[in-house]
Amino acid sequence: MATKITKLSDDTFMLTDKFIRVNEFLLIGSERALLLDTGYGSGLKEKVKKLTSLPVTVANTHLHPDHSNGNRLFDEIFVGEADLPSKGMPSNDLAKAVATYYFINSRIPDAIIEKVLQYGLIRTGGEKYSPLWKSIDLGGRVIRTLPCPGHTPGCTLFLDEKNKWVFAGDTINPAFWAFTNPALTLIDYARVWMRLQPELEGYGKIFISHHSKPLDAGYVGAFIKNLLGMTLKDGKPSFIKGGTPQQVHIYKRRDEKYGNMAVWAYPSQVRKV
Numbered sequence: 196m197a198t199k200i201t202k203l204s205d206d207t208f209m210l211t212d213k214f215i216r217v218n219e220f221l222l223i224g225s226e227r228a229l230l231l232d233t234g235y236g237s238g239l240k241e242k243v244k245k246l247t248s249l250p251v252t253v254a255n256t257h258l259h260p261d262h263s264n265g266n267r268l269f270d271e272i273f274v275g276e277a278d279l280p281s282k283g284m285p286s287n288d289l290a291k292a293v294a295t296y297y298f299i300n301s302r303i304p305d306a307i308i309e310k311v312l313q314y315g316l317i318r319t320g321g322e323k324y325s326p327l328w329k330s331i332d333l334g335g336r337v338i339r340t341l342p343c344p345g346h347t348p349g350c351t352l353f354l355d356e357k358n359k360w361v362f363a364g365d366t367i368n369p370a371f372w373a374f375t376n377p378a379l380t381l382i383d384y385a386r387v388w389m390r391l392q393p394e395l396e397g398y399g400k401i402f403i404s405h406h407s408k409p410l411d412a413g414y415v416g417a418f419i420k421n422l423l424g425m426t427l428k429d430g431k432p433s434f435i436k437g438g439t440p441q442q443v444h445i446y447k448r449r450d451e452k453y454g455n456m457a458v459w460a461y462p463s464q465v466r467k468v
């Protein structure tokens with residue numbers, strides 16, 4: 196799979212898997228580098244080696260296959276404690292349940308469903324998993340972590356204190372997936388972000404996993420407003436027809452400055468009125 200490398204600064208690179216459109220980030224200090232996420236791993240190690248000869252620490256923004264299936268290329272992976280594979284992998288159960296539904300109820304050829312499922316399952320290898328540190332000094336560049344439970348219970352923000360950049364994975368997005376964590380309500384998730392907001396004071400760009408352009412800091416306030424304002428009447432059923440505990444809906448609202456914001460969620464996660 197082709198990977199596009201975008202230079203964000205002299206010591207920061209975005210590696211984009213062009214097929215799945217997911218970004219990994221390489222943050223380089225004077226003593227070591229930090230690789231955030233491993234995508235599907237194709238050619239990743241070679242690409243990283245071309246960009247830095249320093250030792251590389253590898254962390255996941257969260258444990259989902261499009262962010263972590265390249266983990267097997269490395270010896271040790273740091274991930275938010277609640278997403279450690281030893282805690283179970285609910286996203287695999289969900290992917291298998293949806294695939295089973297389509298095996299039984301659709302005319303889509305089995306081989307195609309199996310192919311899609313290959314991308315939807317987290318695959319671990321012999322790598323060791325360890326809980327994330329609170330901060331790491333890469334040599335003149337400190338990266339702090341802040342838990343942001345929601346999209347998965349172990350989702351984490353990485354704060355680059357030098358550049359005042361945030362690396363946010365899938366925690367904030369113009370099309371946010373809440374259904375991946377059925378216990379979450381949108382109101383609770385708005386509260387998570389309200390608690391984080393003071394910590395993000397002074398931070399500018401927010402780099403996310405599935406868009407090439409970063410969000411600006413003001414997006415957080417608009418995202419919170421959107422989560423708080425969303426009600427059942429904003430939703431329409433998504434194309435995912437079955438295998439999930441409830442029908443996944445897409446709830447949409449429009450922000451004056453930032454345009455359409457969507458949340459993929461179960462009705463039970465959304466305010467009634």
Ligand SMILES: [Zn+2]
Pocket residue numbers: 257259346365
């Ligand atoms: Zn994800």
